[in-house]
Every structure is written in structure tokens, then in C-alpha cells.
Amino acid sequence: MGKKMTIKTFAIEYDSINSKNIFTNGDTxxxxxxxxxxxxxxxxxxIFIAKGxxxxxxxxxxxxxxxxxxxxxxYYEVTHHxxxxxxxxxxxxxxxxxHVFPFSYTIPDRxxxxxxxxxxxxxxxxxxAELKQxxxxxxxxxxxxxxxxxxDMDTPGLMDPxxxxxxxxxxxxGSGNVSFDVHTKRMGYTQGEGIQVIAGIxxxxxxxxxxxxxxxxxxxxxxxxxxxxxxxxxxxxxLEPIKSSDKKxxxxxxxxxxxLPPSILNCSIIKLEYRLKVYLNIKCASDPEIKLPIVxxxxxxxxxxxxxxxxxxxxxxxxGNPNPAPLGMTPPLQVxxxxxDPPPPYGACAAPAMNPSVNQYGQYENKF
Numbered sequence: 001m002g003k004k005m006t007i008k009t010f011a012i013e014y015d016s017i018n019s020k021n022i023f024t025n026g027d028t029x030x031x032x033x034x035x036x037x038x039x040x041x042x043x044x045x046x047i048f049i050a051k052g053x054x055x056x057x058x059x060x061x062x063x064x065x066x067x068x069x070x071x072x073x074x075y076y077e078v079t080h081h082x083x084x085x086x087x088x089x090x091x092x093x094x095x096x097x098x099h100v101f102p103f104s105y106t107i108p109d110r111x112x113x114x115x116x117x118x119x120x121x122x123x124x125x126x127x128x129a130e131l132k133q134x135x136x137x138x139x140x141x142x143x144x145x146x147x148x149x150x151x152d153m154d155t156p157g158l159m160d161p162x163x164x165x166x167x168x169x170x171x172x173x174g175s176g177n178v179s180f181d182v183h184t185k186r187m188g189y190t191q192g193e194g195i196q197v198i199a200g201i202x203x204x205x206x207x208x209x210x211x212x213x214x215x216x217x218x219x220x221x222x223x224x225x226x227x228x229x230x231x232x233x234x235x236x237x238x239l240e241p242i243k244s245s246d247k248k249x250x251x252x253x254x255x256x257x258x259x260l261p262p263s264i265l266n267c268s269i270i271k272l273e274y275r276l277k278v279y280l281n282i283k284c285a286s287d288p289e290i291k292l293p294i295v296x297x298x299x300x301x302x303x304x305x306x307x308x309x310x311x312x313x314x315x316x317x318x319x320g321n322p323n324p325a326p327l328g329m330t331p332p333l334q335v336x337x338x339x340x341d342p343p344p345p346y347g348a349c350a351a352p353a354m355n356p357s358v359n360q361y362g363q364y365e366n367k368f
């Protein structure tokens with residue numbers, strides 16, 4: 001039989017802030033680090049870390065070589081010692097049982113990119129706890145939180161009207177030409193908002209043309225001077241055909257899905273952009289098209305409750321007991337209120353019940 005583990009539970013968790021559990025610039029995250037030990041235990045340090053960063057990684061194969069591309073960017077990293085060294089030997093003692101160390105962290109109120117995840121790039125925001133014991137390895141726990149950057153109303157051209165025009169000659173199985181122009185009121189729209197598209201179409205050809213609309217995303221990744229682009233269609237729509245020798249002005253409202261991630265324009269190695277493509281479908285001919293940029297702005301939800309001000313043991317003043325126990329004595333237990341509405345796992349919409357003994361992925365993480 002192996003020796004019974006001294007540390008039975010080591011976890012970090014945080015409280016929900018609203019029904020979607022989405023944080024934004026300047027929000028405060030209240031949570032706790034949980035340490036449960038089977039006997040009186042010496043602790044060298046208990047550390048809280050908050051971190052926001054982006055990483056990109058992909059490889060390209062060719063007949064001559066296999067080349068990898070990597071890049072990273074850090075937005076903030078805050079480290080704070082919760083248990084400070086109180087003894088001459090550089091350790092602290094905690095008693096047998098379950099100990100709860102509350103924390104309160106305020107997200108920087110500056111331009112920081114939103115949470116994002118794909119196969120070759122991601123932007124993550126996470127909270128981490130490290131428990132260091134003399135001689136022994138450091139024990140780690142972490143959890144991610146979903147961050148959505150507040151709308152940047154200083155984006156150039158955000159509220160400007162968008163316009164495009166195109167001419168097309170029809171020569172295969174037909175004759176004549178087609179011309180059309182497209183207008184939208186502005187470039188920026190919030191999640192769930194409708195984009196009113198006005199298209200003026202002049203069909204001076206011998207064929208009918210069908211107006212079609214596609215909203216798609218363009219994901220760009222940058223590393224070592226290279227760019228990799230992925231596109232994906234979000235939605236499609238169409239209108240009735242415009243007959244030969246007919247001229248019409250048509251209007252179509254394209255509604256942005258409420259759950260569509262907001263544009264990411266403030267990260268130098270990952271960009272999430274949207275385009276509205278309007279084109280005329282002509283049989284047996286290439287389709288003339290116009291692409292207009294669309295910036296999707298977040299429709300952020302206000303906190304569901306007023307966040308309590310930091311009290312003793314909260315914030316980035318000294319954590320834990322401000323008056324350490326005498327040498328060899330166990331410091332008093334600190335208890336933080338349990339979260340009323342546990343946060344969901346990273347990237348999920350619904351939250352399972354939180355198990356304080358593990359992180360939100362159901363397991364301990366051994367590396368950051």
C-alpha cells in the first residue's frame with residue numbers, strides 16, 4: 001500500500017457574474033483556492049496567478065521540408081503570494097482539514113482580446129494556483145474564464161456607410177451586361193442586430209440573375225512573417241431572380257446570430273473578421289460579387305448581482321490572516337461563501353455542478 005497523500009484536495013474556483021458567465025474589461029472576479037489536507041502540513045508558499053495570453057502554432061509540409069510556425073503574445077500576468085513565509089525555515093503550517101483562501105481579481109480595463117479557440121490558435125484567460133512544499137514538487141490547479149472585450153467604438157470606419165459596385169459582361173450562352181451596387185448603413189453591428197442591405201441591380205443581359213447573400217468569417221493567424229487564413233460561412237440568403245432587361249432596387253435584412261463571437265481586431269497574431277458577400281448568380285457564368293466588411297460588436301450582459309467589495313482576505317492586499325499565528329501554531333480557518341451559480345466549463349454554454357476537488361475540466365492540470 002502506498003503512503004496516503006497529505007494534500008487531498010487542491011483547486012481554484014470563481015463565482016459567476018451573470019447568466020452567461022462572461023467577464024469584460026474592469027470586471028472583478030471573486031473566487032477561492034481550496035486546500036484540504038489529511039494532517040498538519042508545512043507549506044512553503046501558496047500563490048495566485050491571473051494570466052491572459054494568445055498562442056499560434058501550425059506546420060506546413062512540402063517535399064523538401066517540414067516547417068513549423070509559432071508566435072505568442074501576453075496581455076497581463078499578475079502573481080500574488082497568499083501564504084507568506086512566516087517561519088524562520090521559510091514555511092507555514094496549516095492544520096488538518098479543509099482551508100478556503102478567498103481572492104478578488106480585477107481584470108485590467110484596457111484593450112485586451114476576447115477568449116478565442118481554434119485548432120491552430122487560441123486566446124485564453126485563466127486563473128491559477130500553485131502550492132509549494134519544501135523539497136516536494138509544486139502542485140498546480142487552474143481554471144479558465146470567458147472574457148469578451150468591450151466594444152471598441154474607436155475602430156476606424158465603424159459607423160461609416162459601406163458601399164461597393166460591380167459590372168459584369170455576359171458572353172457565354174448569352175449577351176449584354178449586368179451591373180449592381182450595394183449599400184449598408186454602417187460597418188459595426190451588435191450581436192443579434194439586423195444588417196439592412198440595399199442593392200440596386202440593372203440586368204441588361206439576355207439571362208436572369210438571382211441576388212444572393214453570404215455572411216462569413218475570416219480567421220487570420222500570424223507567425224514568423226507568415227499568415228494563415230481560414231474562412232467559414234455563417235449564413236446564406238437569396239432573393240427572387242431579376243429578369244432579363246429588368247432594373248430593381250432590392251432590400252434584404254441579414255440578422256447577425258446572437259451567439260456569433262464578436263470580431264477580434266486588437267490582437268496582432270489572431271484576427272477574427274467578418275465579411276458580407278453580395279453576388280448575382282448567373283447560370284453558365286462566373287458570379288459578380290461585392291464584399292463589405294462587418295464588425296460584430298458584443299451585446300454584453302450586466303452583472304446579475306452587485307459584486308461585494310473586497311473584505312479582509314480579499315483583493316491584493318495580504319491574503320489570509322493578516323496576523324500570522326505564533327511559530328508552530330495552525331492559522332485560523334478562513335471560509336469564503338460558496339458560489340450561488342457555479343461557472344460553466346471553458347467554451348460550454350451550460351455548467352455542470354462544480355466539484356471543488358478538481359478544476360472545471362474534471363482533472364488537475366500539471367502544467368500552465
